[in-house]
Amino acid sequence: MTPNKILGASMNAVVINKVTKVFNPDKPNQVDALLDVDLTIAPGEFVSLIGPSGCGKSTLLRLIASLIGPTAGDVLVNGKSAAQARLDQDYGMAFQQAGLFDWRSVVKNIELPLELKGWDKAKRRARAHEMLALVKLPEFAGHMPWQLSGGMQQRVAIARALASHPPLLLMDEPFGALDEMTREHMQAELLQICAASNTTVVFVTHSIPEAAYLSDRVVVMSPRPGQITEIVDVDLGSDRDEGTREADAFYDSITAIREALRGIEHAEIRGGVDDR
Amino acid sequence: MNPRRAIDVAVPPAVFGVLFVLTWEAIVQGFDLKPYFLPAPSAIWNAFVDNFDLVRSAAFASGANALVGLLAGTLLGISVSFLLMRFNILNELVSPLAIALNAVPIIVLVAVFQNMFASTSEIPRRLMVMLIVFFIVLVNVAKGLRQVHATHLELMRSYAASPLAVLTKTRIPNALPYLFTALKIAAPTAVITAFVSEYFGGRQNGLGYFIPSNFANSKNAVAWAYVIGACLLGLTFYLISVVLESIIKQRRGAAPGGETT
Numbered sequence: 455m456t457p458n459k460i461l462g463a464s465m466n467a468v469v470i471n472k473v474t475k476v477f478n479p480d481k482p483n484q485v486d487a488l489l490d491v492d493l494t495i496a497p498g499e500f501v502s503l504i505g506p507s508g509c510g511k512s513t514l515l516r517l518i519a520s521l522i523g524p525t526a527g528d529v530l531v532n533g534k535s536a537a538q539a540r541l542d543q544d545y546g547m548a549f550q551q552a553g554l555f556d557w558r559s560v561v562k563n564i565e566l567p568l569e570l571k572g573w574d575k576a577k578r579r580a581r582a583h584e585m586l587a588l589v590k591l592p593e594f595a596g597h598m599p600w601q602l603s604g605g606m607q608q609r610v611a612i613a614r615a616l617a618s619h620p621p622l623l624l625m626d627e628p629f630g631a632l633d634e635m636t637r638e639h640m641q642a643e644l645l646q647i648c649a650a651s652n653t654t655v656v657f658v659t660h661s662i663p664e665a666a667y668l669s670d671r672v673v674v675m676s677p678r679p680g681q682i683t684e685i686v687d688v689d690l691g692s693d694r695d696e697g698t699r700e701a702d703a704f705y706d707s708i709t710a711i712r713e714a715l716r717g718i719e720h721a722e723i724r725g726g727v728d729d730r
Numbered sequence: 731m732n733p734r735r736a737i738d739v740a741v742p743p744a745v746f747g748v749l750f751v752l753t754w755e756a757i758v759q760g761f762d763l764k765p766y767f768l769p770a771p772s773a774i775w776n777a778f779v780d781n782f783d784l785v786r787s788a789a790f791a792s793g794a795n796a797l798v799g800l801l802a803g804t805l806l807g808i809s810v811s812f813l814l815m816r817f818n819i820l821n822e823l824v825s826p827l828a829i830a831l832n833a834v835p836i837i838v839l840v841a842v843f844q845n846m847f848a849s850t851s852e853i854p855r856r857l858m859v860m861l862i863v864f865f866i867v868l869v870n871v872a873k874g875l876r877q878v879h880a881t882h883l884e885l886m887r888s889y890a891a892s893p894l895a896v897l898t899k900t901r902i903p904n905a906l907p908y909l910f911t912a913l914k915i916a917a918p919t920a921v922i923t924a925f926v927s928e929y930f931g932g933r934q935n936g937l938g939y940f941i942p943s944n945f946a947n948s949k950n951a952v953a954w955a956y957v958i959g960a961c962l963l964g965l966t967f968y969l970i971s972v973v974l975e976s977i978i979k980q981r982r983g984a985a986p987g988g989e990t991t
């Protein structure tokens with residue numbers, strides 16, 4: 455094993471170090487989206503971000519993706535700067551809207567990131583079909599996106615995000631637009647896929663049960679300015695199935711997350727009173 | 731469209747058309763209207779058959795002006811929308827342009843062009859058609875290049891895509907249906923512009939010249955024959971636009987709309 459690999463094994467997937475993000479600084483519409491956020495995520499870990507609307511979850515995810523840069527502090531992904539990790543396509547990303555390209559067939563949508571990486575056609579076509587099988591849509595390769603249901607489109611988006619086998623998956627409310635049944639189904643599939651490929655996931659959600667079911671750790675955030683108020687460990691083991699949703703430990707986790715979120719609410723109400 | 735539905739759609743207007751022509755004929759015959767007031771459809775049809783070659787060559791002259799202007803305007807519109815995008819001035823420029831396009835009768839410019847070229851030149855009309863098509867194409871294509879899904883742009887950024895890749899794999903495919911929409915609007919507009927331009931003088935060879943000149947000479951039935959020619963030419967260009975639209979619909983489930991100015 456090369457020294458590099460040894461380093462790689464012990465390296466953290468994501469390190470967020472005293473990150474502050476201010477939008478429109480020194481302008482009337484200035485927003486302190488994040489203040490002094492610290493978070494370290496180990497390889498293979500599934501971490502959810504939860505918190506009231508506007509607390510900076512998407513902003514934090516975008517910082518990890520290097521879609522935007524921090525105002526202060528730094529973000530490391532795979533031991534390199536977030537910007538470098540983006541150039542190396544070290545992560546895949548999925549949003550609430552599947553964001554498939556209407557003019558590309560399903561298989562060509564999945565091929566897009568590989569195409570941009572310069573893979574040759576045969577190789578990327580083979581990988582795309584492999585990914586379609588993984589998300590259980592092998593017979594839809596030639597379909598156009600609009601011919602698929604919302605849940606199927608979201609699966610294609612996940613296949614696309616995972617196509618280059620990135621070590622890190624960033625997801626912003628990917629199941630937010632799905633009905634409850636499809637949603638639970640997709641959650642189970644996502645866990646299987648990520649466990650099989652040992653992918654690290656950072657997952658933004660508004661759903662407490664979703665966060666509990668999926669995560670190893672749930673990061674609870676508060677707004678104005680966006681900060682991490684609590685990190686809830688979820689001890690449901692690594693083999694989670696439909697039975698997990700009935701388990702006492704599952705309900706305990708939900709309660710723990712809910713209480714952490716309540717704390718924010720109370721603080722906000724108190725803050726409101728103090729301001730007067 | 732299945733055949734059954736095609737029949738359902740085609741029958742009412744066809745019946746209406748036949749009834750309309752029959753009523754027209756009956757009124758002209760029944761009230762014994764003079765041909766200089768309103769010729770009977772039968773007389774118009776005879777004039778159309780008798781003058782077919784003349785009508786056809788006039789239709790070709792107008793059609794050529796419309797087609798050349800349509801192609802030139804489309805190419806220019808596409809090129810300029812790319813240039814504007816390159817220099818990031820799409821947003822500032824295009825909306826006012828779209829408003830101006832609707833508010834100002836730029837057709838009067840044909841008189842200005844007429845003055846710039848020899849009276850035997852076809853260039854003024856073609857310039858006029860080109861200008862009008864140019865604006866339609868510019869406004870729509872610019873919109874297509876600009877109104878790219880924010881998620882698509884973020885994805886492309888996450889793929890570390892080069893600006894060129896963003897252009898060829900996101901903006902241009904996004905703008906394509908807008909281009910087709912523009913052509914769909916521009917094709918019939920090009921014909922109308924060509925006719926109207928011919929009313930303003932210049933070379934005397936198109937439908938837009940022969941219709942008023944025959945009326946002026948009291949050859950009303952012949953003038954109406956040219957009107958038939960104008961209708962057929964307009965329909966031809968309209969068919970082009972319908973074909974273009976069906977291409978859009980085949981490529982996308984529901985075609986996103988462009989500006990219908």
Ligand SMILES: Nc1ncnc2c1ncn2[C@@H]1O[C@H](COP(=O)(O)OP(=O)(O)OP(=O)(O)O)[C@@H](O)[C@H]1O
Pocket residue numbers: 477478485486487505506507508509510511512513514
């Ligand atoms: N590009 C931007 N420019 C200015 N302000 C921004 C920008 N992006 C986000 N913000 C602000 O930063 C704050 C955090 O936004 P963010 O989108 O991260 O919230 P969120 O936690 O994802 O909310 P939600 O749950 O509603 O998605 C909000 O107040 C938002 O208005």
Ligand SMILES: [Mg+2]
Pocket residue numbers: 511512513626
């Ligand atoms: Mg968000």
